[in-house]
Amino acid sequence: MVVEKAGSSPPKPAGERCPQQQEPLGHVKKRQQQVCDGFTIKAMMKNTVVRGPPLAGAFKERPTKPTAFRKFYERGDFPIAVEHDTKGNKIAWKVEIEKLDYHYYLPLFFDGLCEMTFPYEFFARQGIHDMLEHGGNKILPVIPQLIIPIKINSGDGIDYSQQKRENIGDLIQETLEAFERCGGETAYINIKYMVPTYQSCILN
């Protein structure tokens, strides 16, 4: 005799029973979620978790490619004497600065401002300093060739340390101010054209 509970629905045939209610006895279904890549068939399944996109590396420090300054320095093309007993704050020049071809050397030294390792960074910075201090009227004709490397160096320092960026920024600012002072009437306009963020040190 079959005892039916009050209010229960009539028994359905075995084939029409809800499949979800069927659980094999003695077997525990795993509910562990699986990790998979996005945009795959597996990602559309239930119980799967799509792992996030890989890092694009936008903020990763990018090593600078070797500059022309480094290549020339390592070839020994610069009129600089490398000293092993130096105190580290002065360059010994093989040739008098006043006799150097500024059109050739000054843009190369500015290109070396991208370098962040010793001795390249030191020689580039100190070399520019010496050449600007003692160049006099030799600097003026070279200014147009310097604006582009200055612009590149002022805008590409995002991965460098704050201290280095401030030193390079100060040097660039000082250089542009020197150009403006000795560049004549049209100096400011030309500098502003190439470096729009530059603020005049003469005009209000």
Place this chain on the structure above:
Amino acid sequence: KKSEVSGVMAKADIKPKSIHHAKKWSDDVENLYRFQQAGYRDEVEYKQVKQVDMVECWPETGFVKKLQRRDNTFYYYNKQRECEDKEVHKVKVYVY
């Protein structure tokens, strides 16, 4: 100029009698610091070794501007003071 040169040549034979270390910075100490950085005792020895009668200086401050070292390379110095206080005691002052 010839008299200056002859004066220099006469000084070439003179060597310092005594030496002491600088205690306080001054313009003279600054120039001594620059000569000694380039490998010379002072202006006297520089003129003797390089056979020159003039040393290039900054007109604004009077500090040495450019020196040629013994290996014939050149040192260029800033217009303003370079010798820090912590370096002053290393500067040697020669007395003739």
